[in-house]
Amino acid sequence: MSEFKEITNTSNSISEKQIEIESPTKEHKSGFPEISIKAEPIFHLGNFKVTNSLFTAVIVLIVFFLLAFKYSKEVALKKKSGFFYFFNMIIKSIYDIFYSVLKEKTEYFFPLLGAYFLFVLFNNWFGLLPGVGSIMIKIVEHGKELTVPLLRGNNADLNTTLVLGLVSVTSIQYFGVKYLGFGTYIKKFLDFSNPINFFVGILEIVSEISKVLSFSFRLFGNIFAGEVLLTIVAFLIPVAASFPFLLLEIFVGLVQALVFSMLSAVFISMAVTKHH
Amino acid sequence: MTADAAKLIATALSIAVGAIGPGIGIGMIGAKAVEALGRNPEAESAIRTTMILAIAFAEAVAIYALVVSLIIKFT
Numbered sequence: 001m002s003e004f005k006e007i008t009n010t011s012n013s014i015s016e017k018q019i020e021i022e023s024p025t026k027e028h029k030s031g032f033p034e035i036s037i038k039a040e041p042i043f044h045l046g047n048f049k050v051t052n053s054l055f056t057a058v059i060v061l062i063v064f065f066l067l068a069f070k071y072s073k074e075v076a077l078k079k080k081s082g083f084f085y086f087f088n089m090i091i092k093s094i095y096d097i098f099y100s101v102l103k104e105k106t107e108y109f110f111p112l113l114g115a116y117f118l119f120v121l122f123n124n125w126f127g128l129l130p131g132v133g134s135i136m137i138k139i140v141e142h143g144k145e146l147t148v149p150l151l152r153g154n155n156a157d158l159n160t161t162l163v164l165g166l167v168s169v170t171s172i173q174y175f176g177v178k179y180l181g182f183g184t185y186i187k188k189f190l191d192f193s194n195p196i197n198f199f200v201g202i203l204e205i206v207s208e209i210s211k212v213l214s215f216s217f218r219l220f221g222n223i224f225a226g227e228v229l230l231t232i233v234a235f236l237i238p239v240a241a242s243f244p245f246l247l248l249e250i251f252v253g254l255v256q257a258l259v260f261s262m263l264s265a266v267f268i269s270m271a272v273t274k275h276h
Numbered sequence: 277m278t279a280d281a282a283k284l285i286a287t288a289l290s291i292a293v294g295a296i297g298p299g300i301g302i303g304m305i306g307a308k309a310v311e312a313l314g315r316n317p318e319a320e321s322a323i324r325t326t327m328i329l330a331i332a333f334a335e336a337v338a339i340y341a342l343v344v345s346l347i348i349k350f351t
């Protein structure tokens with residue numbers, strides 16, 4: 001292992017120096033890019049650690065809010081701009097996709113599902129912009145000076161995707177109770193009519209919990225793996241080689257946003273329709 | 277075998293073994309989707325949406341393996 005490191009050190013002395021400037025981190029000296037699986041705190045607000053992914057999420061939310069504000073203002077205008085029609089086209093096509101699953105209930109659920117789609121999509125694509133992950137700042141923690149990226153793709157942090165999964169699954173339960181009534185909905189999980197139904201109910205509970213896990217790990221894994229892929233390809237072949245992978249990541253970001261919101265739609269439609 | 281070597285082997289094996297099943301699964305999904313498309317070309321958009329969803333489900337298993345191997349590698 002150490003021999004291998006020395007060989008790469010001598011052969012890549014130029015690129016090694018460049019990376020040294022960017023990340024003179026800790027004990028790693030091989031020039032291999034530093035990849036951290038968890039988001040690093042960049043500053044503290046009182047007792048609360050603000051991580052770089054949270055910071056990115058705030059920026060994305062502000063952009064999201066501004067776009068939504070501009071859109072909602074233009075709805076009332078008589079002469080609308082191209083921006084409005086462009087967004088209308090996007091929202092209409094998402095609406096049509098959800099309509100194929102939810103039918104006449106789409107109108108009620110669309111604000112939530114569309115927000116999932118756009119939020120996940122913006123977060124995924126914001127993580128691909130130049131500067132995210134490569135602008136470094138110095139922080140002092142436990143007396144040691146560390147160099148961490150200022151921005152980090154928000155869905156490359158497990159906390160964010162876990163929250164998204166929890167919100168999605170909780171809203172599925174809420175809509176189930178709302179549409180079917182508490183007694184009918186809870187019967188799916190606690191059914192004492194016969195032993196088989198009782199064990200099926202236990203399996204249903206397990207499947208609800210595993211929905212959270214599969215939602216969060218799917219999104220996190222895809223986006224984080226994409227970031228690692230881009231970093232490593234840019235490290236191996238510095239010129240132009242990462243371009244096709246960047247296109248792939250744009251596609252993956254779109255598909256993951258679609259999958260997240262579509263799965264929520266499918267689960268909601270399963271929860272609000274009566275079985276038997 | 278040193279701890280480093282064991283770590284490297286575990287990283288490689290977890291993604292290598294974990295990618296076999298999803299690979300077969302995605303291949304079958306694609307084959308069946310093309311078959312359905314040949315039988316019923318008008319239903320292209322519905323088939324495509326369903327196929328992408330099913331592929332994402334199958335792919336998720338490979339992604340779990342990838343997350344495990346990344347955790348082994350970088351922690």
